[in-house]
Amino acid sequence: MSWQQIRKARWRVGLVVGAVAALLTAGMMTAVSAQAAAGCRVTYTVSAEWPGGFTANVDVTNLGAPVNGWKLAWTFPSGQRVTQAWNATVTPSEGRYTATNLSYNAAIATNAKASFGFNGSWSGSNTAPTSFALNGVECTGTLPPSPTVSPTTPPPPGNAMETVAAMQPGWGLGNTFDAIPDETAWGNPLTTRAHLHYVRSQGYNSIRIPVTWSNHHGPAPTYTIDAAWLNRIREVVDWSLAEGFYVMINLHHDSWQWINGYPGDRTTVMNRYTALWTQLATTFRDHSAKLVFESINEPQFTGTSGDAESDQVLHELNTEFVHVVRRTGGTNATRLLVLPTLHTSSEQPRLDALADTIDQLDDPNIAATVHFYGWWPFSVNIAGGTHYDANVEKDLVDSFDRAHDTFVARGIPVIVGEWALLAYDYTRPGIIERGEMLKYFEAVGHHARTRKLTTMLWDAGTFLDRNELRWRDPGVFATLKASWTTRSSTASSDQVHVRRTGDITSRSLTLNLNGTTFRGLRQGSTELVAGTDYTVSGTTLTLTGTALTRLVGNRAYGVNATLEAHFSQGAPWQLSIVTYDPPTQATATGTTSSFAIPTQFRGDQLATMEATYADGSPAGPANWTPYKEFWSTFQPDYSANTILLKPEFFAEVNDGPVTLTFHFWSGTKITYRLTKSGTTVTGSPA
Template sequence: MATVAAMQPGWNLGNTFDAIPDETSWGNPLTTQAMLHQVRSQGYKSIRIPITWSNHHGAAPDYTIDSAWLSRVRQVVDWSLAEGLYVLINLHHDSWQWINTYPTDSTTVMNRYSALWRQIAGTFRDYSPKLLFESINEPQFAGTSDDAQGDQLTNTLNTAFVRLVRQTGGANATRVLVLPTLHTSSEQPRLDALSSTFTALHDPNLAATVHFYGWWPFSVNIAGGTKYDSNVEQDLTASFDRVRTTFVSRGIPVIIGEWALLSYDYTRPGIIERGEFLKYIEAVGYNARARNLTTMLWDAGSFLDRNQLRWRDQGVFDMMKASWTTRSGTASSDQVYVPHTGTIPSRTLTLNLNGTTFQGLRQGSTALAQGTDYTVSGTTLTLTSAALTRLAGNRAYGVNATIEARFSQGAPWQISIISSDTPTQAAATGTTSSFAIPTQFRGDQLATMEAKYADGSGAGPANWTSYKEFWSSFQPDYSAGTILLKPEFFAEVNDGRVTLTFHFWSGKQLTYYITKSGTTVTGGTG
C-alpha cells in the first residue's frame, strides 16, 4: 500500500516501447533523459513503461529476448529510477498479438509467456523495489465461451507470473507485482475474479490494476455524449467505489494503470470539448484521491509534446496538477456566445464550486468589477451586457476575449467570449468516398451530428442512436469551411433520403438532407 501510494501521480510513456515494431514506429521520438527529467519535474512520481516484446525475441523453445532491445529497455528504466521515479514495466500488446490464442494453444502461449517473464525478471532481479512488474496489459482471449472463462484464464496467467517471478529470488522475492482483471475492466464480476486470485496467492506484495476511460458515449462523443453530465459522473464514482470496496478496503492497493478519454487526441481536435474535459479531469483526480487510488495518465503524445518538452495545453495540465491535492471550481460551460451584430444581452453560467468559494473574475491582470461587469447569486454567475459588449471588442467571428473565474483554491476556470452567427450550409454533390457539406461556421463550433431515416430511426453506424460518433462518421474542417461525411458513415447508410441535424456549441441547430443512391450522394438544405 505504501509503495503504490508513493507512486501517485503516475504517467505513461505511451506508444513508445509498446509501439510495433519499434520505439519510434508510432510517431514518438526516442526517449531521452531530458524528457524523463521533465516528467519528474512536473510532479509525477511514477512512470509506466508499456513494452511489446513480440517482435524482439527469438524462436521456441528459448524465446531469447533480443539483447539490443533489452539493453534499451534497461537504459530507460535506469534513467527513470535515477530521476527518482517509481517504474512499472509489463507485457503490453503481446496481449492481443499472441497471448489471446491461449484457449486453443495453451502450451505454446504459456511457454512463451513464462520464458519472457523469466528473462525480464532475471534481468531486473536485483533492482530497486521502486521497479514494479505488471503481468500483462488488458488481457483478452479469442474464442472463450464467456467472460467467466476469460477470468479463469487471466487467473492462470497471473498466478504463473507471480510464482515464476518469486522463484527468481533476489529483490523479486518481495517486489510489488501488479495484476490486472480481464480487459482491465472495473466491472464487479471481473473484480471479484481477481479478488479470488489474491486470496489464493496470499502474497502481501501484490497490487491490482484496472483502466479507466470514462463513460463510453462521452469518451468517444457518440449518442449525444458531449458533456460531463450525471451519466459520466455516476460511471466514474461507481467504478472507483467498486475497486475501493473490493481491494483498497482490504489493504490491497489499486493502480488505475491508464486513464484519459478514448478520443482525446491533439491530432483530432473538437471531439471532446475542452471545458467538458477539464470537468472530467477535475473529477477523476478528486474521486481517485478520496479513495486512495493511484492514477497513471495515458499519454501517447497528446499531453506532453516530447519534442518541445512542454505541455500541449498548459491549462489541461494545470487542472490535473491541482487535482492531485485539492479541488477546483468549474462552471456549466467555458464558452459564452454573443451575437456578431446587434445588442449583446447578459449571459449566465452556473458555478460548480466543488467545495471552493468564488473569488471573482479577471481578464489577464485586471479584475472585473462585481456589480458592474458581473453579479453572483448563489451559484449563478451573470455577465452583464455592458461587460460582454466591451469584451467582444470588434466582434470578429470566434474568440474575442478570455476571462478567468478564480476560486479560493485549485485551478482558475477560463471562459471564452465568442462572437458568432447561426452557421449556414449549401448544396453539395459527391460520392460515398468523398462528400463534404459547404459550411460557414461563422464563429460557432460543432458539437455533434444526428442522422435519421424518414421513420425516425438512426441512420449510419451504431444505428441504435441517431447521434453519430464524432470524427469516425463526420468531421468539421473549419479552415476549409466544410463538414466531411466519412466513407465509414456511408458504408452503413441505406439508399434514400437521410435527415442530418448538426448541433453547435452555441445551442444553434441546422437541418440538412442527403440522398444516397449507390455511390452517389447529393445534399441540400431543403
C-alpha cells in the same frame, strides 16, 4: 490472518542502492575541429550495484557547436572495468576508457544529449569518475536538479498499500516501447533522459513503461530477448529510477498478439510467457524495489465460452507470473507485482475474479490494476454524449467505488494503470469540448484521490509535446495537477456566446464550486469589477451587457476575449467570449467516398450530428442512436469551411433520403437533407 495483518507481519527494511552522480559543466572554450565540443556536461549515474558488479548510465550534453561523431574518455578512480555496453562502443587503453558513438547517435546538436550505458565490475570500491573529455575537450560544471524532486526511499517491502500510494500520481509513456515494431514506429521520438527529467520535475512520482516484446525475441524453446532491445529498456528504466520515479514495466500488446491464444495452445503460450518473464525477472532481479512488474496489459482471450472461463484462464497466467518472478530471488522476492482484471475492466465480476486470485496467492506484495476511459458515449462523443453529465459522473463514481470496495477496503492497493478519454487527441480537435473534458479530468482526480486509487495518465503524445518538452494545453495540466491534492471549480460552460448583431445583454453561467469560494474574474492581469462587470449570486455568475460589449470589441467571429474565474483553491476556470451568427450551409454533390457539406461556421463550432431516415429511425453506423460518432463518421474542417461525411458513415446508410441535424455549441441547430443513390450523394439545406 487478514491482509492487513499479513502485510504488517512482513514489514522489513529493504536495501536501496543509491545512485552516484558526477555532474560536470563546461567553461568557455574554442572548438578545435568539426568533431570537437566547445563545452560539455556529463551525468554519470550508477543505477544498480551488487557485489563485484554495477550498472552505469552516462548522459553527454553538448553545450557548444553541433557535433557529428563523438568520443567520450574517462578513467575509473578505483580500477573498475566495463564488461558490456549499449548505445556506444567502449574500449579500454592503459586504464583509460573511451566510448565511441554508433551510427544512429553520432550527431549531438547544441544543448542536445547522447546517452549510453554499461555493466561493469569492481573490487574494493566503486568510486565514480571525476572527469570526462568529449572529443578531447574537458567537461566541467553542474546540472541543476529537478525543481520538485527530492530523494525518496521506497516503503519497506511488505507494505504494498504504502508503495502504491507513493506512486501517485503516475504518467504513462504511451505508444513508445509498446509500439510495433519499435520505439518510434507510432510517431513518438526516442525517449531521452531530458524527457524523463522534465516529467519528473512536473510532479509525477511514477512512470508506466509499456513494452511489447513480440518482435524482439528469438524462437522456441528459449525465446531469447534481443540484447539490444533489452538493453534499451534497461537504459530507460535506469534513467527513470535515477530521476526518482517508481517504474512499472509489463508485457503489453503481446496480450492480443499471442497471449490471447492461450486457451487453445496452453503449452506453447505458457512456455513463451514464462520464458519472457524469467528473463525479465532475472535481468532486473537486483534493481531497486521502486521497479514494479505488471503481468499483462488488458488481457483478452479467444476460444473461451465467455468471461467466466476467461477469468480462470487469466488466473492461471497471473499465478504463474507471480511464481516465476518470486523464484528468481533477490529484490524480486518482495517486489511489488501488479495483476490485471480481464480486459482491465472494473465490472464487479471481473474484480471478484481477480480478488479470488489474490486471495489464493496469499502474497502481501500484490496490487490490482484496472483501466478507465470514462463513460463510452462521452469518451468518444457518440449517442449525444457531448457533456460531462450525470451519466458520466455515475459511471466514474461506480467504477471507482467498486475498485475501492473490492480491494482497497481490504488492504489491497489499486493502480488505475491507464486513464484518459478514448477520443481526446490534439490531432483531432473538437471531439471532446475542452470545458467538458476539464470537468471530467477534475472529477477523475477527486474521486480517485478520495478512494486511495493511484492513477497513471495514458499519454501517447496527446498531453506532453515530447519534442518541445512542454504541455500542449497548460490549462489541462494545471487542472490535472490541482486534482492530485484538491478540487477545482468548473462552470456549466467555458463559453459565452454573443450574437454578432443586435443588442448585447447579460449572460449567466452556473458555477460548480466543488467546495471552493469564488474570488474574482480576470482578463489577463486586469481584475474585472464586481457589480459593474459581473455579479455573483450563490452559484450564478452573470456577466453584464456593458462588460460583454467591451469584451467582444469589433465583434469579429470567434473568440474575442478570454477570462479566468479564480477561486479559493484549485485551477482557474477559463471562459471564452465568442461572437457568432448561426452557421449556414449550401448544396453539394459528391460520392460516398468523398462528400463535403459547404458550411460557413461564422464563429460557432460543431458539437454533434444526428442522422435519421424519413420514418425517424437512426441512419448510418451505430443504428441504435441517431447521434453519430464524432470524427469517425463526420468531421468539421473549419479552415476549409466544410463538414466532411466519411465513407464509414455512408457504408451503413441505405439508398434514399436522410435528414442530418447539426448541433452547435451556441445552441444553434440546422437541418440538412441528403440523398444517397449507390455511390452518388447529393445534399441541400432543409
